[in-house]
Amino acid sequence: MKSLKTVYTCFCTDVIHEGHLNILRKAKEYGQVTVGVLCDAAMIKYNRFPTITMDERKKMILDTGLADAVMVQNEIMYDHVIEQLRPDYIIHGDNWREGPERAIRSNVIKNLETYGGELVEVGYTRSETVRKIDANIREKLAMPEYRRKRLRQLLKLRPVVKTIEVHSGLTGLIAEKTVVEHNGEFDQFDAMWLSSLCDSTAKGKPDIELVDMSSRMRTIDDVMEVTTKPIILDGDTGGLVEHFIYNVRTLERMGVSAVIIEDKTGLKKNSLFGTEVEQTQDSIENFCHKIRAGKNAQRTEEFMIIARIESLILEKGQEDALKRAFAYTDAGADAIMIHSRKKSAEEVFAFCDAFRKKDRETPVVAVPTSYNSVTEAELAEHGVSLVIYANQLTRSAFPAMQDTAMEILKNHRALEADAKLMPFQKIISLIDDM
Numbered sequence: 001m002k003s004l005k006t007v008y009t010c011f012c013t014d015v016i017h018e019g020h021l022n023i024l025r026k027a028k029e030y031g032q033v034t035v036g037v038l039c040d041a042a043m044i045k046y047n048r049f050p051t052i053t054m055d056e057r058k059k060m061i062l063d064t065g066l067a068d069a070v071m072v073q074n075e076i077m078y079d080h081v082i083e084q085l086r087p088d089y090i091i092h093g094d095n096w097r098e099g100p101e102r103a104i105r106s107n108v109i110k111n112l113e114t115y116g117g118e119l120v121e122v123g124y125t126r127s128e129t130v131r132k133i134d135a136n137i138r139e140k141l142a143m144p145e146y147r148r149k150r151l152r153q154l155l156k157l158r159p160v161v162k163t164i165e166v167h168s169g170l171t172g173l174i175a176e177k178t179v180v181e182h183n184g185e186f187d188q189f190d191a192m193w194l195s196s197l198c199d200s201t202a203k204g205k206p207d208i209e210l211v212d213m214s215s216r217m218r219t220i221d222d223v224m225e226v227t228t229k230p231i232i233l234d235g236d237t238g239g240l241v242e243h244f245i246y247n248v249r250t251l252e253r254m255g256v257s258a259v260i261i262e263d264k265t266g267l268k269k270n271s272l273f274g275t276e277v278e279q280t281q282d283s284i285e286n287f288c289h290k291i292r293a294g295k296n297a298q299r300t301e302e303f304m305i306i307a308r309i310e311s312l313i314l315e316k317g318q319e320d321a322l323k324r325a326f327a328y329t330d331a332g333a334d335a336i337m338i339h340s341r342k343k344s345a346e347e348v349f350a351f352c353d354a355f356r357k358k359d360r361e362t363p364v365v366a367v368p369t370s371y372n373s374v375t376e377a378e379l380a381e382h383g384v385s386l387v388i389y390a391n392q393l394t395r396s397a398f399p400a401m402q403d404t405a406m407e408i409l410k411n412h413r414a415l416e417a418d419a420k421l422m423p424f425q426k427i428i429s430l431i432d433d434m
């Protein structure tokens with residue numbers, strides 16, 4: 001009788017280790033086993049980016065000989081799968097009792113209760129071999145050949161690629177590891193933005209291309225050492241064409257996915273100053289020449305050169321922005337970034353709508369710093385493919401640090417400041433052992 005029972009277990013992994021085999025063997029004891037393989041789009045919302053395709057993941061499960069059937073699970077939550085299969089048992093490792101995954105466990109229990117299905121939890125295997133396998137996948141994802149192409153892969157998988165500013169190993173770890181569960185939805189950042197403003201600010205310097213490329217590469221390396229997510233470098237103006245082509249190759253070799261260069265010339269000032277400071281836009285001809293030279297220099301298909309248009313920042317109008325967008329894409333730009341410092345997203349929407357009438361393919365990047373009430377979904381509706389949260393980590397850390405310094409000075413001790421501080425044990429839990 002027992003063998004007629006239906007059992008379901010879902011896997012979100014690129015390798016089968018002893019822990020998974022343990023779960024599968026347990027599942028087999030309960031009946032006919034269907035194994036769900038979480039699809040790529042769902043997997044990347046709360047787990048690592050897959051290093052093998054979904055078909056390979058399906059085959060990997062079948063090759064264990066312990067699954068009677070394999071199916072694709074399209075959502076992190078189990079509502080649809082349970083409704084479809086009504087399994088007698090769901091088997092899962094007990095590791096989902098902690099952290100954001102608790103929400104998935106609750107979802108499963110709630111669904112099983114509706115018809116008397118049962119959850120069976122198997123003790124999670126925490127062996128040295130499992131730890132090493134996990135560390136190996138992380139290492140693989142961090143390799144230039146895997147990391148570099150990931151931005152293009154994400155642009156195909158995600159309605160909007162979400163990018164957060166990083167300027168150090170620690171901020172890199174926050175970008176890498178922060179996963180939230182909110183109202184039954186999971187999310188994490190897809191990529192990292194190596195902002196010139198924040199990299200300069202972290203060094204206490206102005207954002208005027210004073211922090212040179214060698215120093216920026218040092219920061220990239222710090223971030224790369226401890227993360228796996230793709231990196232978009234804020235390349236400022238790209239500098240001299242002769243220097244730009246050299247830098248493109250270096251970035252590619254390092255495993256950076258994209259560089260964004262802005263169409264300004266002379267002493268670059270940060271765009272958020274707008275017309276309050278003197279800023280000169282490059283000519284279309286010069287900037288197209290730079291884009292072409294960069295594209296000719298790169299050696300992989302994967303690296304992206306993204307052209308940033310400053311027309312709206314410099315109040316040159318929509319017409320100018322659009323003219324430049326088409327010229328830059330014709331010159332070979334892999335994507336365009338439209339920047340604005342208005343409080344409302346209207347001018348960005350108007351630009352995107354007009355651009356999308358003629359070009360449905362080229363990815364459009366937006367940086368909603370000043371127009372921060374806009375949602376990712378609203379931007380996506382107007383054809384934005386990638387959103388950059390360009391400086392929020394720096395802006396949150398600075399006042400917190402300043403506050404602490406003031407508290408200590410006022411009280412001549414650290415007790416009062418301590419209430420707002422995170423224990424160091426918690427901070428170092430972010431840091432991986434090798």
Ligand code: SPV
Binds near residue numbers: 195197369390
């Ligand atoms: C940066 O983050 O350095 C940028 C975006 O270039 S902005 O500061 O808005 O110009």
Ligand code: MG
Binds near residue numbers: 195
């Ligand atoms: Mg910048």
